[in-house]
Amino acid sequence: MGYDGSTMKYxxxxxxxxxxxxxxxxxxxxxxxxxxxxxxxxxxxVNGFVNVCLISLVLIVLLRGFPSPALLKDAPWWAYxxxxxxxxxxxxxxTAAPVLGAGLLVAFFVAGQLSGSLIADTWGLVGYPVRSTxxxxxLAMVLIMVGVVLALLTDSPAVADPGAVxxxxxRS
Numbered sequence: 067m068g069y070d071g072s073t074m075k076y077x078x079x080x081x082x083x084x085x086x087x088x089x090x091x092x093x094x095x096x097x098x099x100x101x102x103x104x105x106x107x108x109x110x111x112v113n114g115f116v117n118v119c120l121i122s123l124v125l126i127v128l129l130r131g132f133p134s135p136a137l138l139k140d141a142p143w144w145a146y147x148x149x150x151x152x153x154x155x156x157x158x159x160x161t162a163a164p165v166l167g168a169g170l171l172v173a174f175f176v177a178g179q180l181s182g183s184l185i186a187d188t189w190g191l192v193g194y195p196v197r198s199t200x201x202x203x204x205l206a207m208v209l210i211m212v213g214v215v216l217a218l219l220t221d222s223p224a225v226a227d228p229g230a231v232x233x234x235x236x237r238s
Contacts, residue, residue, distance in 0.1 A: 089175070090171060092159070093160070093162070093163040093168070093171055094163050094168065096110070096113050096156060096159060096163070097159070097160050097163040097164050099112055099113070100160050106157065107157070110156045110160060113156050114153065144192065159171065159175075167221075167224065169217055169221075170218065173217040173218075176210060176214075177210050177213075180207055181207070184199060184203060187199070
């Protein structure tokens, strides 16, 4: 069953929203794994290992096969930075989640994503088509930044045991 472009766009919007909703949970889950293992880098490894296992399973189920070394050598050097950025995201979230909490973590993450998306779209970087920066997009950026500042100003100390997510959690 095929989807028209409009239907697929809405399906993708829902998926992006759903996984965006899960992002703060991922940071907390990864941070908890770091507390259990006693090592954030090992927790990052577990995250990456599960990622590779699941994507491998999808490739096998969809009969896509694994990437060809011959094709991989033709990729531009910067195409490999996606994995490095992903690892960086996991490691920063592992460290920041227990300190910042989900609200500040996500506020700054979204502000960074919006900044990066404006840069990528404005100059057509890494394969994105060039999109002009409109006044509305700049206003959206300003509003996000105001939201980040408000989140930072209204940040309060954690009420629950900070070790529940962070490094000080008991092993269970």
